[in-house]
Amino acid sequence: MKSFWEKAIEKHRKGKGIKARTNRGPKIKASAIYGGMGEREIQLRLELHLEPILSNQKSVLEPARDLCMFSMQDQERFIETVGEICNTNMELAYEFCHNGVESLKNLDESQWQQWINTIVKKYNDGGIENSVKQMKDILFYLDELAGTSTSIDFEDFSKTIESLLTGLNGRPLKVETAENIYTDTETVYLPERISSQKTKEDNFSLIKASAIHLWAQTYFGTWRIKKKDFAKFDDMERAVKAYHFLETIRLDERIATELPGIGRILNKLNPKDKIKSLSKNFKNAIEILEKDKSTNLDSLDLVESIIHDLEKIPKSPYAGELNLESVLSITNERIDQDKVSFEKALEDLHDQWRKVEESPDEASENDSQESNEKTFSVSKENEDNEYDVVLEYGDTSISPPENVKQIMESIIQDFGEIPEEYLEPAGDGGYNADPDNEETGNDYDSSDYEFAYDEWDHARQKYRKDWCKLNEKTILETSNNFITETLKKHRGLLKNLNRTFEALRQDDKRSKKQNYGDDIDLDAFVDAYIDLKKGKEVDEKLFIKLNKVERNVAVMFMIDMSGSTSGNVNIVEKESLILLCESLEILGDTYAIYGFSGKTRNNCEVYKIKDFEEKYDNSVKNRICNIEAMDYTRMGASIRHLTMLLSKVEAKTKLLITLSDGKPDDVDGYRGQYGIEDTKKALIEARFLGIHTYCITIDEEAMDYLPYMYGKNNFAVINEVGKLPLKVSDIYRKITL
């Protein structure tokens, strides 16, 4: 059946046309200036492609009007392209009608197809907005094409800059785009595009300089200020500007010592000699700030002396601005958080050391009395402003655990030291802060569950018998195109994965002493020869056979389905599973996938997605599509249940991999220390049964508890959710190599 519009067009071609007015706008003229189609015809033909999404608000009137200024050839080219883009996405084609006409002027036919490919690629990579931006940016695209473009975009430099900043010491910094260049001390904001310099290299140098300047602000203490430091100035904004100028000079000097390569760039962009020559006050300020020992307080003191000369200062292109407000709000939050974590950590350490010192073989009786009064202090051997973070407990210096060190470094970055009051022992709290959860099981109905598991009570150091009631459910199947979409979206990655996993599988293993094979086994041959000489019975297994590696791995994936995974995390988890299944199918490893969630100890739930026996068939696929975010994260019970399932499988290597987005958490007291300790215990139980445990998480704070639960080498933290699909398979490959 031809659609209404197809018929209409046909009629129109035959010269009959539609006489009636369309409901998509006022009557339009049908005039063709360059011998091409008229407005009406163009409109109709565009509508033919876009019909399903057009409405009163969405018409192609305007593009039709613009298009009739072009030759027949160009018009055809355009309309054909619209049809082509419709195959990818109709909305995109609609946007193209509105934003793409301009490009007809600028591109000839030979460049056209490549341009369209770029647009479609942008859409595939970054969605419709990204693509529209590209459409509007035809001039820039042309520059790029001619190789004359000197600017660089955020997406070209952000990865490198982020790694660059990670490599430098100090608190980790994220990189994001914004109109202005600034930092809130946790994220470095850089512009979408840099084009002020003459060459691409210079533009990259500039952005590098900006990023490092912002890093230096956080690392060398520019932000150790308070709002009231500026209160005495009438024009506070001006004072902040002056402070920034002075700090830039100081930081440049520090950077030059620390990173000479960057120092050279900075000096080229912002030559100090020139500023020195501007006025005596500037010269004086620079001389003070260039000294090794200068701090941000020196800058603060100097504000007064230069505040009236601000206009003379040449603008340094990389320094951006100081965004006082954003920094203050974020630092306050962090300072509070760091303080709490630090005090908690000290208390834990305190406890640990007390235990050590109380144990009879370590210290004499009367000594342990004293140890209760011992407090912490920080050793202040700081050479070159680099604090050696060593804690002193009484007379003993102890090197704090990695996570405590990080908190301490963060505090030092904010204050320049660990303030005295941080080191005073906090009252009680900490361990005992968790409500006693003995009495929570009031609504428990004993007939309503399939499995019961013990739970570890850390505070009492014993198990709570049959504490968690657990049911196993199967996820309902749903059929949609999630799988196809995912496979399409990640087809590049998939190809890559296939190749690597294929290589893994085809790794040949030489089995010696075979009855037949590809090669003679010299060792066996010599042995046989000797036996022959000695008159013994001769073994006939004299060959080497090349075999596929027998992997014999069984792996259980435990998927976090807690409420916190809703939205993006859930989608990425599903995508990861799909790619993983594809990879595992190549390997031939035995695997099962279960989700977990639940609420309170009486309703622990484990959701079957695929068991060990099942094939990766449509049912499994449809269950993956239907994974949803549910309630809480009581990890211990789920680990115990899945461990039980895994222990029943025959395999040489068994592996339990958890995919999660946060720490153990449930409403009835399964929080903080309690949950972590129970999870750790459950993992120990699993390892006792010969099961390797591993965790992949996207929780940024995971470093605080994962090493403790899983051990130093048995987890991976993925800091970019979008990378999960790539990483999960990759990690799996690495740990089972």
Add this chain to the structure above:
Amino acid sequence: MDATSFKSENYIIEEEPFYYPVRDEIEVFESAYKNQLPVLLKGPTGCGKTRFMEHMSWRLKRPLITVSCHDDLTASDLVGRYLIQGSDTVWIDGPLARAVRVGAICYLDEIVEARKDTTVVIHPLCDDRRVLPIEKVGEVLEATSDFCMAISYNPGYQSILKDLKQSTRQRFVALEFDYPEANIEQSIIESETGADKELSTALVKFAHMTRNLKGNGLDEGASTRLLVHAAKLIVSGVNPTTACRCSISEAITDDPDMLKAVNELSSALF
């Protein structure tokens, strides 16, 4: 010039191999040796384990027999095998048997790379029996007090299939190695290559930057060995950025994005 050749079991290191002690590893090793206990060196690649063994071999005046393990290494490769000579068969000791016979230090490098059934042949040597049964000849070799067994292992390895079995590891005195602290690492670079303070400081800084990237795109940061390589190139006149690229960046990653970032780090420093 011809290379001089020694039989490995007779090769006693004459000149003190330079080793900068990081902690009390020398004392611990010496007393393990005296007590006839086998030693396990744990640590990432290129942090001085091999060098430490050479040094200890010199210190204890025992020959060092090193075997680099790989997944084709069989028990016969270690213990020995019959060979045919003319119309006769002769037994040839493997490196392990030779080490036991002459009372040498036998060092199995990267033990987890060896097949599990190979690893077990060292078990009887690593407990108080201190014997090596050679089944094919029907002989049991008893080790003298001179003999010493040492193995190395990199626990940072992610692969669970290449973990060291408890039954093996629990026989050893374990020494943990890691990249040395900044000032020690600098001294090592300086004495290994004649680099000046400025260069060694910059290289160690660079190493720390790459180690910060471990887990954030890099599997492993730059090892001391790589720093020594870079320093050697720079001292002999190669431009520092090039030297870092060739001997460090390219050695630690193939990922183009990471390569770019790591190279940016080195060009920021030099």
